[in-house]
Amino acid sequence: MLWEQLTANPLIQDSVVMVITLMLALSWLRIMDALAANGILEQKLSRKIIHMGTGPLFVLCWPFFSPQPTACYFAALVPLAITLQFIGIGVGWIQDPDAVQAMTRTGNPKEILKGPLFYGLVFVVCTIGFWRTSPVGMLALMMMCGGDGLADIVGRRLGVHKLPFSPEKSWAGSAAMFAGSFLFAFSFLSLFNRLNYFQPPLVGTVGIVAAIALIATLVESLPFRDIDNLTLTGVAVVLGLWWF
Structure with missing residues (x-):
């Protein structure tokens, strides 16, 4: 009954879902911050777990927004708000030692103005530019979250054999990048396809997703x-526009 009343007014629905989504995302970030600050998770690991978990959690909330064209703007306010928070921490306007501990490699707040900032901006752009009726943005975002995140985690632990053209990257990390990109992207595309957001429905995407994941x-x-x-998100968007 409450959901029916909520969905009767798209403006209220989108506003409420936006607030709930933001609360979920911030709660996830705070949990990871606390684990890193208390030494339960090492700094570099917490950074990548945040990377792998925040985006998928956000995208899983997309179906709860209204079907109105303006819904994507309400949704985009979530990563925008978090990105503004990142900027505030990075430039020193906001003092948040736990967030710095969880999201940086060396404990320097200015690091947040690089990878984490780009992460948030990419989510804002892809949410508004593609939203849930297009597989392109979702494909790119999930490859960034799953692939890049898993590559770093596996590479640091199993990356004994380095790539000849990239001494900081390893064969194990690249294998994890491919596997994470494919699994995250294909899983989310399959989910939203089953929810009938893609019209016409996607058919035979395994090969396409695998090819984009490889590139x-x-x-x-x-x-x-x-x-x-x-870089990898931009390439995935271009290839997605080409193949889908």
């Missing part, structure tokens, strides 16, 4: 620091 893996393997969130 994104090659891009991620290049010896560039702190811009993976931009």
Whole structure:
């Protein structure tokens, strides 16, 4: 009954779902911050768990927004608010030692103005630009979350054999990048396809997702620091527009 009353007014529905989504995202971030601050999670691991978990949690809330064209703007306010928080911490306007501990490699707040900031901006752009009726943005976002996040975690633990053209990257990390990109992207595309958001429904996407994941893996393997969130997502968007 409450949900029926809520959905009767799209403006109220989108406002309420936006607030709930923001609360869920901030709660997830705070949990990870606390685990890192108390030494339960190491700094670099907490950073990548945040990377892998925040985006998917946000996208899983998309179906609860109204079917109105303006719903994407309400949804985009969630990553925008978090991104503004990142900027505030990075430039020193907001003092949040736990967040710095969880989201940086060395404890320098200015690091948040690189990878985490790009992460948030990419989510804002893809949410508004593609939303839930297009597989393109979702594909790119999930490859960034699952692939790039898993690549770092696995690479640091199993990355004994380095890539000849990128000494900071490893074969194990690249394999994890491909697997994470494919699994996250294909799972979310399949879910939203079953929810009938893609019209016409997607058919035979396994090969397409695998091909894009492979190319994104090659891009991620290049010896560039702190811009993976931009480069691999941008490549995935271009390829998604081409193939879908």
